[in-house]
Amino acid sequence: MLTKRIIACLDVDAGRVVKGVQFVDIIDAGDPAELAHRHAEAGADEIVLLDITATHQGRGTLIDTVKRTARQIFVPFTVGGGIRTADDAAAVFDAGADKVSINSAAIARPDLIEEIGSRFGAQAVIVAIDARRAKESSDPVKDAEVFVSGGRKPTGRKVVEWAREAEQRGAGEILLTSMDSDGTRSGFDCELTAMVSEAVQIPVIASGGAGNAEHFADILLAGKADAALAASIFHFGIADVRELKQEIARRGVPVRLPC
Amino acid sequence: MIAVVDYKAGNLTSVMKALHAVKAEVMATSDPEVVLSAEKIVLPGVGHFAATEFLARHGLKAAIEERVKAGAPFLGICVGLQWLFEGSTESPETAGLGAFQGKCERFAPGMKVPHVGWNSIEVEPSRLFEGVAFGSFVYYTHSYRAPLTNGTVAVTDYGVPFTAAVERDNVMGVQFHPEKSGEAGLRILRNFVEL
Numbered sequence: 001m002l003t004k005r006i007i008a009c010l011d012v013d014a015g016r017v018v019k020g021v022q023f024v025d026i027i028d029a030g031d032p033a034e035l036a037h038r039h040a041e042a043g044a045d046e047i048v049l050l051d052i053t054a055t056h057q058g059r060g061t062l063i064d065t066v067k068r069t070a071r072q073i074f075v076p077f078t079v080g081g082g083i084r085t086a087d088d089a090a091a092v093f094d095a096g097a098d099k100v101s102i103n104s105a106a107i108a109r110p111d112l113i114e115e116i117g118s119r120f121g122a123q124a125v126i127v128a129i130d131a132r133r134a135k136e137s138s139d140p141v142k143d144a145e146v147f148v149s150g151g152r153k154p155t156g157r158k159v160v161e162w163a164r165e166a167e168q169r170g171a172g173e174i175l176l177t178s179m180d181s182d183g184t185r186s187g188f189d190c191e192l193t194a195m196v197s198e199a200v201q202i203p204v205i206a207s208g209g210a211g212n213a214e215h216f217a218d219i220l221l222a223g224k225a226d227a228a229l230a231a232s233i234f235h236f237g238i239a240d241v242r243e244l245k246q247e248i249a250r251r252g253v254p255v256r257l258p259c
Numbered sequence: 260m261i262a263v264v265d266y267k268a269g270n271l272t273s274v275m276k277a278l279h280a281v282k283a284e285v286m287a288t289s290d291p292e293v294v295l296s297a298e299k300i301v302l303p304g305v306g307h308f309a310a311t312e313f314l315a316r317h318g319l320k321a322a323i324e325e326r327v328k329a330g331a332p333f334l335g336i337c338v339g340l341q342w343l344f345e346g347s348t349e350s351p352e353t354a355g356l357g358a359f360q361g362k363c364e365r366f367a368p369g370m371k372v373p374h375v376g377w378n379s380i381e382v383e384p385s386r387l388f389e390g391v392a393f394g395s396f397v398y399y400t401h402s403y404r405a406p407l408t409n410g411t412v413a414v415t416d417y418g419v420p421f422t423a424a425v426e427r428d429n430v431m432g433v434q435f436h437p438e439k440s441g442e443a444g445l446r447i448l449r450n451f452v453e454l
Contacts, residue, residue, distance in 0.1 A: 001378065001379060001416065002374065002376050002377070002378045002417055003376060003377045003378065003396065004376075005376050005377065040441070045376070045377055045398075070272070070273075070276070071276065074277055074280070074438065074439060074440070074441055074442075074444060074445060075398065075439055075440075075441055076398060076400075076436075076439050093272065094272065095272075096272050096273065096276065098273060098439065120305075120306070121305045121306035121307070122373065122402075123305055123373055123375065123400040123401070124305070172373055172375065172400070173375060201371055201372055202371060202372070202373065203371055203373075203375045203376070226371065226375070226376065227376070256377040256396040
């Protein structure tokens with residue numbers, strides 16, 4: 001049976017993890033390679049590394065970080081942040097990534113999805129969507145809007161339409177972040193995620209709002225997400241991915257439990 | 260030495276890295292001469308079935324056939340497994356090797372495609388799955404599936420049961436990505452390396 005995935009996300013700036021998944025028993029939680037390895041050992045189904053500043057001068061550091069991180073893990077490894085061209089993607093793949101996540105650059109130039117997909121396969125392209133409910137609308141979920149530039153800039157595009165276009169252009173997966181839920185620790189946006197998941201045939205990864213194990217069970221069952229991405233939750237009472245998976249397995253979610 | 264065939268489909272980095280991790284001596288190559296002198300051959304690949312046309316055009320298909328006939332162990336991964344069959348509806352004009360009967364087909368509508376994530380394998384006794392537990396989880400990402408055939412040694416269910424792995428004498432293939440399947444995947448690669 002196909003299991004639901006728990007994805008550990010590391011936010012990286014200048015080669016160090018600045019927030020995101022950390023372990024209570026590591027004093028230096030800042031090394032992405034070390035953390036990625038620990039998460040994979042604890043049962044994370046995938047690792048995502050997000051370059052949160054994505055500055056031009058930081059690219060060399062990022063490639064080096066990706067190389068060091070990839071060396072230690074044998075589960076799928078996604079890199080996002082600052083990928084604007086197929087050549088940017090190629091450099092990240094060469095360094096050992098299996099997938100890239102593209103966001104603002106795909107909105108600015110949707111052909112980028114095809115360009116990367118045709119060179120590296122659809123499975124290698126995740127289109128990340130930062131979504132905000134349309135508060136003024138009579139149907140805030142259906143009319144939810146896409147934001148770019150780290151959530152600062154509205155695009156005027158509806159989330160469902162953009163998700164469908166990304167699919168048609170050959171995206172392999174959608175990474176949907178609810179900006180309304182992000183950072184609240186009060187749960188994922190199940191309604192929005194379920195709507196997007198039903199609108200496309202490709203897998204949807206939910207992000208934003210994780211606070212406890214129940215939230216994961218909710219988004220993976222009621223929210224129809226194929227995967228859920230965890231960042232800072234491990235600061236708040238859940239020791240690691242293993243414990244989280246055991247908890248959500250008890251709630252009836254099919255997961256891969258590490259031995 | 261294990262020749263990892265580079266046919267410009269996707270990237271080889273992960274497969275090379277995982278083979279290194281199980282102490283294999285590997286060489287990535289597009290040169291038929293290197294394939295002809297290899298002890299073992301690995302054909303990786305993610306992407307489109309049509310990419311395998313590169314193999315026939317560059318003399319690699321003939322080199323692989325010759326080495327396989329001489330008994331060299333062969334492992335196809337993902338599209339590399341599909342290539343062992345007669346063909347795929349993804350690219351009807353592209354011929355596979357035909358070592359196993361049947362054609363690969365797209366997953367039927369109603370399921371999310373691509374099939375992405377960790378799914379379980381029902382394994383039969385085989386050299387490739389020595390020490391790998393029935394029901395182990397492995398990582399998949401693919402839109403086309405190989406049919407069940409008389410060489411099928413592992414089955415996965417996604418809407419329908421499909422071939423997760425084949426093994427007949429020295430010819431083997433896996434639809435999933437052992438290089439991305441944690442400990443279970445490394446064990447399978449080690450089994451191949453130690454044949």
